[in-house]
Amino acid sequence: MNILKFRNEEDFAQTGANLIASLLQSNPKAVLGLATGSSPVGVYAKLVEMHRKGNVSFAKASSYNLDEYVGLPVDHPQSYRSFMNEHLFNHVDIDRARTHVPNGNAAELAAECLAYDKMLEDNGPVDLQILGIGSNGHIGFNEPDASLTSGTHVVDLLEETLEANARFFDRLEDVPRQAVTMGIGGILKARQIVLLVRGEEKAEAVKNALEGPITTQCPASLLQSHPNVVVLLDEGAAKWL
Ligand code: GLP
Numbered sequence: 001m002n003i004l005k006f007r008n009e010e011d012f013a014q015t016g017a018n019l020i021a022s023l024l025q026s027n028p029k030a031v032l033g034l035a036t037g038s039s040p041v042g043v044y045a046k047l048v049e050m051h052r053k054g055n056v057s058f059a060k061a062s063s064y065n066l067d068e069y070v071g072l073p074v075d076h077p078q079s080y081r082s083f084m085n086e087h088l089f090n091h092v093d094i095d096r097a098r099t100h101v102p103n104g105n106a107a108e109l110a111a112e113c114l115a116y117d118k119m120l121e122d123n124g125p126v127d128l129q130i131l132g133i134g135s136n137g138h139i140g141f142n143e144p145d146a147s148l149t150s151g152t153h154v155v156d157l158l159e160e161t162l163e164a165n166a167r168f169f170d171r172l173e174d175v176p177r178q179a180v181t182m183g184i185g186g187i188l189k190a191r192q193i194v195l196l197v198r199g200e201e202k203a204e205a206v207k208n209a210l211e212g213p214i215t216t217q218c219p220a221s222l223l224q225s226h227p228n229v230v231v232l233l234d235e236g237a238a239k240w241l
Contacts, residue, residue: 001210001224003231005238012198013042016130016232019194020047021056023128028060033129033187035066035140036083039196040130048091062098064120066131066140066187070104070154070178078168079104102152102180113152113180120152120186129190133197136160137205137218141181144217150185154178184222192228195220200236207240 006012020043023030034040050056068080076082081101089099100119106112120126131139136158142148143158156178157165166172187193197206209220210231216222223229233241 001229001231003210003233003241005233005235005241007235009042009198009234012196012232012234013046016040016043016194016196017046017050019230020128020130021050023192024056024058024061027127028057030061030127031124032061032063033066033126033131033190034063034084034088035130035132035196036080037132039132039198041087043130043196044087047088051092056092058092058094061094062123063094063100064116064124064126064182065099065101067179067181068102068104069176070109070180072104072176074103074105102182104176104180109154109180113154116152116180116182117186120182120189124189126190127192129187129193131187131193131195131220131223133195133202133205133209133220134161135164135201135205137208137220139184139220139223140187141179142184142187142219144219146216148216148219148222149183151183152180152186153183155181184219188222188226190226192230193223193226195223195229195231197232197237198234200239202237203239206231206233206237210241 072079074081102116103112141155162175165175169175208218214221214224
């Protein structure tokens with residue numbers, strides 16, 4: 001694992017953006033694995049800026065997002081599709097038809113999950129997977145548990161995740177209680193993983209993930225088994241390393 005610590009936001013975001021931009025420069029048809037959450041926001045903003053200056057193009061790229069809430073209308077401001085539109089897709093030249101976010105409103109969610117994995121199987125592997133981490137060590141929405149699921153699946157969100165994500169909704173009761181998420185097996189198939197973490201409230205999860213035992217009780221610890229992981233941390237997130 002290549003662990004990089006940053007003192008300022010600007011360098012953190014620019015380094016993340018450069019990793020994606022240089023991949024797209026060498027492989028314009030790259031398959032990107034994208035994530036939501038506050039940690040990647042600055043990286044997406046830098047990519048938008050680089051695109052505006054003509055330094056990066058997404059025209060031939062495709063993207064697969066990690067997860068989506070179940071039952072939230074796709075145009076709801078907190079849907080992960082809306083997040084991606086707002087922070088990246090609306091501002092770059094990516095072909096919308098090649099952007100994929102799991103459909104949390106599918107009538108048959110199990111079939112939607114299988115179809116998502118089939119698409120990844122046919123069009124993957126993901127060249128670069130952006131990841132964040134939950135304060136309980138989740139990646140995507142793979143919550144700590146006695147066992148983890150390999151493929152894309154529907155998950156019941158833990159109380160702590162509902163509480164952590166309540167800041168984006170008017171009331172805790174408005175946070176969807178389920179999500180569709182790529183599974184750990186799917187995530188680990190990416191050729192390269194870039195884990196982005198900001199904030200002291202993530203410091204313990206980061207320590208457990210990077211230095212603790214590999215355990216399903218900290219899903220991000222499974223990243224230790226991947227051969228090509230870059231971790232970008234701000235000072236708060238790196239506090240316990
Ligand atoms: C949500 C997402 C995760 C993300 C996490 C951390 O739970 N499902 O994929 O990693 O938030 O978000 P943040 O970057 O805001 O800390």
